[in-house]
Amino acid sequence: xxxxxxxxxxxxxxxxxxxxxxxxxxxxxxxxxxxxxxxxxxxxxxxxxxxxxxxxxxxxxxxxxxxxxxxxxxxxxxxxxxxxxxxxxxxxxxxxxxxxxxxxxxxxxxxxxxxxxxxxxxxxxxxxxxxxxxxxxxxxxxxxxxxxxxxxxxxxxxxxxxxxxxxxxxxxxxxxxxxxxxxxxxxxxxxxxxxxxxxxxxxxxxxxxxxxxxxxxxxxxxxxxxxxxxxxxxxxxxxxxxxxxxxxxxxxxxxxxxxxxxxxxxxxxxxxxxxxxxxxxxxxxxxxxxxxxxxxxxxxxxxxxxxxxxxx
Amino acid sequence: xxxxxxxxxxxxxxxxxxxxxxxxxxxxxxxxxxxxxxxxxxxxxxxxxxxxxxxxxxxxxxxxxxxxxxxxxxxxxxxxxxxxxxxxxxxxxxxxxxxxxxxxxxxxxxxxxxxxxxxxxxxxxxxxxxxxxxxxxxxxxxxxxxxxxxxxxxxxxxxxxxxxxxxxxxxxxxxxxxxxxxxxxxxxxxxxxxxxxxxxxxxxxxxxxxxxxxxxxxxxxxxxxxxxxxxxxxxxxxxxxxxxxxxxxxxxxxxxxxxxxxxxxxxxxxxxxxxxxxxxxxxxxxxxxxxxxxxxxxxxxxxxxxxxxxxx
Numbered sequence: 001x002x003x004x005x006x007x008x009x010x011x012x013x014x015x016x017x018x019x020x021x022x023x024x025x026x027x028x029x030x031x032x033x034x035x036x037x038x039x040x041x042x043x044x045x046x047x048x049x050x051x052x053x054x055x056x057x058x059x060x061x062x063x064x065x066x067x068x069x070x071x072x073x074x075x076x077x078x079x080x081x082x083x084x085x086x087x088x089x090x091x092x093x094x095x096x097x098x099x100x101x102x103x104x105x106x107x108x109x110x111x112x113x114x115x116x117x118x119x120x121x122x123x124x125x126x127x128x129x130x131x132x133x134x135x136x137x138x139x140x141x142x143x144x145x146x147x148x149x150x151x152x153x154x155x156x157x158x159x160x161x162x163x164x165x166x167x168x169x170x171x172x173x174x175x176x177x178x179x180x181x182x183x184x185x186x187x188x189x190x191x192x193x194x195x196x197x198x199x200x201x202x203x204x205x206x207x208x209x210x211x212x213x214x215x216x217x218x219x220x221x222x223x224x225x226x227x228x229x230x231x232x233x234x235x236x237x238x239x240x241x242x243x244x245x246x247x248x249x250x251x252x253x254x255x256x257x258x259x260x261x262x263x264x265x266x267x268x269x270x271x272x273x274x275x276x277x278x279x280x281x282x283x284x285x286x287x288x289x290x291x292x293x294x295x296x297x298x299x300x301x302x303x304x305x306x307x308x309x310x311x312x
Numbered sequence: 313x314x315x316x317x318x319x320x321x322x323x324x325x326x327x328x329x330x331x332x333x334x335x336x337x338x339x340x341x342x343x344x345x346x347x348x349x350x351x352x353x354x355x356x357x358x359x360x361x362x363x364x365x366x367x368x369x370x371x372x373x374x375x376x377x378x379x380x381x382x383x384x385x386x387x388x389x390x391x392x393x394x395x396x397x398x399x400x401x402x403x404x405x406x407x408x409x410x411x412x413x414x415x416x417x418x419x420x421x422x423x424x425x426x427x428x429x430x431x432x433x434x435x436x437x438x439x440x441x442x443x444x445x446x447x448x449x450x451x452x453x454x455x456x457x458x459x460x461x462x463x464x465x466x467x468x469x470x471x472x473x474x475x476x477x478x479x480x481x482x483x484x485x486x487x488x489x490x491x492x493x494x495x496x497x498x499x500x501x502x503x504x505x506x507x508x509x510x511x512x513x514x515x516x517x518x519x520x521x522x523x524x525x526x527x528x529x530x531x532x533x534x535x536x537x538x539x540x541x542x543x544x545x546x547x548x549x550x551x552x553x554x555x556x557x558x559x560x561x562x563x564x565x566x567x568x569x570x571x572x573x574x575x576x577x578x579x580x581x582x583x584x585x586x587x588x589x590x591x592x593x594x595x596x597x598x599x600x601x602x603x604x605x606x607x608x609x610x611x612x613x614x615x616x617x618x619x620x621x622x623x624x
Contacts, residue, residue, distance in 0.1 A: 087493040181399040183516065184545040204495065205517035208543055226618045228538040231520055233496040262621050269620065306538045307619050308581065309574050 007121025009046040010078035024283035028121035031240035034287040035247025035274040040254035045069035049077040125156040162194035227268035248274030319433025321358040322390035336595035340433035343552035346599040347559025347586040352566035357381035361389040437468040474506035539580035560586030
């Protein structure tokens with residue numbers, strides 16, 4: 001099954017207590033695509049500048065990712081500078097240069113039109129809606145957003161939310177979007193805005209899924225599901241952990257014949273697994289060279305560290 | 313099996329977005345004892361003032377709790393005033409009147425000396441140590457503390473930590489005690505201070521157990537265990553949730569013939585269950601009238617909302 005992701009392919013300059021990297025390959029679509037590539041075919045729509053070289057593209061193509069939808073425009077690629085300190089739960093953005101991304105007009109190659117799964121990474125909701133409208137027959141639509149779009153582009157975002165099968169956001173974004181402090185109330189309000197289900201990410205504490213009345217074709221459950229994250233001694237660089245979670249989550253769903261409640265739950269575990277790998281090295285380094293065996297081993301670890309023995 | 317708990321029996325005046333209560337029965341030992349009483353025999357050592365009336369004692373004795381170790385001193389009982397706002401994750405202490413608690417000298421009734429399980433609730437570590445020394449033959453010692461003792465009584469606390477089989481503290485306390493921001497590093501450092509195991513409570517996100525090299529008689533596992541908390545739409549009053557967690561956790565352990573890794577894991581689930589009940593009403597109200605069936609139903613819910621289907 002093929003996943004089409006639209007989002008940013010960018011360069012990041014990151015500083016953490018473990019060191020610094022300058023202009024390493026990053027961007028939501030990059031992390032998502034690499035993480036999802038271990039489970040499904042991935043196709044990327046993005047725009048890059050002339051500083052995006054064959055060696056950068058090779059990072060994606062080496063993982064079998066279809067890059068025909070990555071357009072090159074005159075100028076420089078999107079560049080983000082950020083720093084993490086202390087518990088490293090939140091990045092401090094030092095600088096954002098949109099560069100060619102400022103005029104991003106997603107174009108869907110004809111070869112991508114048969115994609116069954118659509119992921120709208122964190123970009124302008126107007127662009128998310130435009131892509132979604134050009135892909136009316138996809139099986140599932142999953143999306144992300146962030147505080148900037150929630151506060152300054154609420155109307156455009158509202159249109160996108162109505163189209164989503166799964167919205168993936170973190171605690172703070174859910175509170176901002178709903179105006180509710182309590183996570184359960186925030187989830188109910190977010191679901192009332194349209195998404196059929198909501199995956200609320202809690203960083204080092206894992207993630208909780210909430211299901212609306214119409215989530216995945218009548219197989220709804222009103223009960224939330226909580227997946228753990230792995231306590232990690234060495235978080236080298238948390239950049240892209242959320243996008244990698246989304247890639248593992250959605251990639252696993254796309255790899256299964258049907259989206260059952262159990263597939264959804266397992267997908268959350270795979271999301272946590274890929275998010276945890278992403279943090280182990282700077283940038284996308286760890287996501288470039290995983291094996292499916294390493295992924296399965298960590299999946300088992302996640303299961304063991306959160307599961308009781310079966311009832312006798 | 314009998315649990316001996318030493319700690320505060322107090323009155324709380326609490327304000328939350330759901331209302332206010334004045335002078336309701338509270339205190340760490342009270343919450344702990346009520347929660348643990350659904351699993352094991354509980355004996356309390358505390359001091360109260362003349363405002364502690366038969367109706368207050370009856371709350372404990374109605375649950376079969378042994379109150380012979382609750383001494384009455386001239387004056388008023390410990391009184392805490394606190395308020396919660398917003399996400400209600402942390403109380404703002406408005407006032408603390410130690411009253412008779414200021415001169416608390418725990419005395420262990422002869423009838424309590426055969427207690428197999430000792431719980432040192434959050435009190436002056438000097439008193440914790442004194443009680444622990446008078447109970448040299450207990451099977452297990454579990455304890456709690458808080459930021460005040462960590463910062464201002466570090467030396468006395470260090471002596472208590474060396475005596476503990478299980479230390480139960482929250483994220484912030486673990487960070488303060490260890491000086492480490494990262495939870496895994498904080499856990500390792502706390503374990504190096506003496507406790508054989510550490511249960512780090514994450515509030516609405518559940519709790520993680522970390523095990524030292526010598527935890528429960530050689531059956532150590534180096535792998536942490538993560539138990540969920542239940543997403544709750546109505547947190548009426550979080551006061552005592554941590555003590556109720558401890559009561560469910562330790563009560564379940566005391567109800568089992570042996571402390572195996574699986575018993576420890578299940579105990580964490582029962583801790584979360586009792587903590588979630590505590591938040592549903594003001595003060596100890598919800599903990600006074602539970603049934604074992606309600607507890608088992610919620611335990612199953614915790615399991616279902618965090619467990620994948622068994623591997624085929």
